[in-house]
Amino acid sequence: MRSTMMDVALTTAGILRHGSTVHGAATVRTLQPDGSVKVGTFAEVGRRSAQLANALRECGVTGDDRVATFMWNNQEHVEAYCAVPSMGAVLHTLNLRLTADQIIYIANHADDQVVIVDGSVVPLLAPVLPQLAAVHTVVVTGGVDLTPLRRDGLTVVGYEDFIAGQPETFDWPDLDERSAAAMCYTSGTTGNPKGVAYSHRSTYLHSMAACAADGLRVSSDDRVLAIVPMFHANAWGLVYAALMAGADLLMPERFLQAEPLVRLIDSEKPTIAGAVPTIWNDVLHFLEAHPSFDVTSLDLVACGGSAVPLHLMQEFEEKYGINVVQAWGMTETSPLASIARPSTSLDADEQWRLRATQGRPVAGVELRIVDDEGHDLPHDDKSVGEIQVRGPWITGSYVGEEADDEKFHEGWLRTGDVGRIDEHSFVTLTDRTKDVIKSGGEWISSVELELLLAGHPDVLEASVIGVPDEKWQERPLAAIVVRDGREPSPEDLRRFLDGKVAKWWLPERWCFVSEVPKTSVGKFDKKRLRALHADGELSVVEI
Incomplete structure (x- = not known):
């Protein structure tokens, strides 16, 4: 029929x-150079x-x-x-x-x-x-x-x-x-x-x-x-x-620094926002120094592009009542593929554990995890492999290029992300295939180390890369941006990690930088960081 x-x-x-x-009465509101807001319907x-x-x-x-x-x-x-x-x-x-x-x-x-x-x-x-x-x-x-x-x-x-x-x-x-x-x-x-x-x-x-x-x-x-x-x-x-829902749009134009964004939130009262973690980290840092601004109109902040530190989500919720929601996707997925929104019926600790993941696939998107031979792995929150995805807004090929098995396999997009999936379909990404650190035949997750280090009260940003090591093939190097007025030592930071990860994950190499290089979309540029290390431009301390 x-x-x-x-x-x-x-x-x-x-x-x-x-x-x-x-x-038709909903508005597009654009921030102007003089701080005013231009309004169109x-x-x-x-x-x-x-x-x-x-x-x-x-x-x-x-x-x-x-x-x-x-x-x-x-x-x-x-x-x-x-x-x-x-x-x-x-x-x-x-x-x-x-x-x-x-x-x-x-x-x-x-x-x-x-x-x-x-x-x-x-x-x-x-x-x-x-x-x-x-x-x-x-x-x-x-x-x-x-x-x-x-x-x-x-x-x-x-x-x-x-x-x-x-x-x-x-x-x-x-x-x-x-x-x-x-x-x-x-x-x-x-x-x-x-x-x-x-x-x-x-x-x-x-x-x-x-x-x-x-x-x-x-x-x-x-x-x-x-x-x-x-x-x-x-x-x-x-x-x-x-446009579909009739929500007002608030557009910050080129003014993406913490101060103009906080002033815009304070004056225009948005309820939803979206940006990468580095933006929200800067906003939080600015608010700590300027507590008179009111950002509590925000109900939901979509955050993605790279893993969102748990402490960042917790501080926004505890201090401002803002629900920072981690989402995951990529250019090839349009980008929304999964979102971390666990049931509120769960206890608080379990909710936070799941909110620290990249979430469950939204309706219309399928995810699976495979090993190096392309075999499906169980969703047991233990098996680690490459995440693959398919759905009606997932690309099946690149413009002007034939689909190849390196990126597209049997209707699935090979994301290049390494991770695990639990029995409730919550995805935890542990690294990019090109960024995972291979030490002595075992894998170390640069992302997990970064998220833990970002939770140290003296750390503003942390990025971890693998660097050559004669004995172990690769070992982690942690590049740290410290908060103003703080002076943590490598020993302090290593002690902070002790007990949170396996002993052999603990970095011996550390460097302190004024800023971690970023890509054009605000992610840590590990390719650039590795090049700086190879060229001897990082001052590395070994402990």
Whole structure:
């Protein structure tokens, strides 16, 4: 028997129509350089998105042409999120924290035709623009001087001039929901970055998962502070989820330091936020020094990108009543794959134990764990292997590349994450395959050591890498950033770890640094840290 349900495609245009009509009074609020907040409604976003689509069509964007953004989190970026995929083109969010060579490679690999750029980052785009072979139009926000971008054969125009006079409606086409809506590139810590294309269907279903009670619980009662950049895995789906649910969007633009973020939270009262642990660590440190600010409007903080220290979650809850929820995913998973939200019926200790994990897969996502030969391992919270994942918003291949068994195996994405899964499907990641420390034939988890060290009261940040050792092949080196006014010794830190891990895990090598190198998305850059060690640029103490 066939279903009698209507066959309606799941597309970003559907999200846009719903958000701009049903929730037209909801707002996008963007922090300005002077500290004020610019406010636009979802209805206005709908009208301006139509104008942008009409202007893009007029300048030659047809079919699935790629339109790149080189932007921070603001209303114009939201308009591009809505207009570009909904008109049938493909939104390509360029990571403006990458090197010039990486930006050139990615933009050319994606075959970008148009770039929409924030005026504040024109100095970053101008030097690489002559090498972006397919770009014919650059649209610039903010009313800045366009001269640095001008060259023969290139149209350069201000954003408001570009959309001015265009119709405020657009005949959004009927699209194949499996066609590409957007694309994002991996951060490329090894080799060239790889492109992931998100379909309309995957984006729609991912947004529903974010809104679900076991997801991020985004509703029309919320105001969502999207700190995670919109060029990083679709801002973790927060923008589309807010449009779907009718939640206000609060956009910090380029002001991602602790002070402007805390001031914004204090004044605008968001209820949900999302960012990597390093951001929240800085926020907590700032609040300790400036206790007059009120951040208690936050009910839920989604935190991911790297393992979240337990002490960070506990301090936010105990001091400010803020529920920091650990989530896990990657560019290839759109990114939400699992979330650590244990039942409140459990006792407090068990809840905290499970909240320190990467959580259970959200509905629609399947996870498994395999050994080196690809055999399934039991979910017993003891067996350790590689985590593999599949689902309707999990990529099955990279753009322009054939699927290969190194990354995709029998319909499963090989994540490169090492971990274990318990009988209730809670996942604990112990390391990346490339970061696990192989000492004397046994594995040491750099992540577990980092999380424990981050719990020391004198430690602000801790990153652990494996370094060569003549006897054991590799041994851990702990790179420590200390809190202001504190002076822990390596012996102090080693004693702090004693009893918490196996004796042979305890590092003999320590170094104190002013800052741990970070990747473009705020993770510890262990590749860079290993290079600094190899070049003799770290002052290492052995005990």
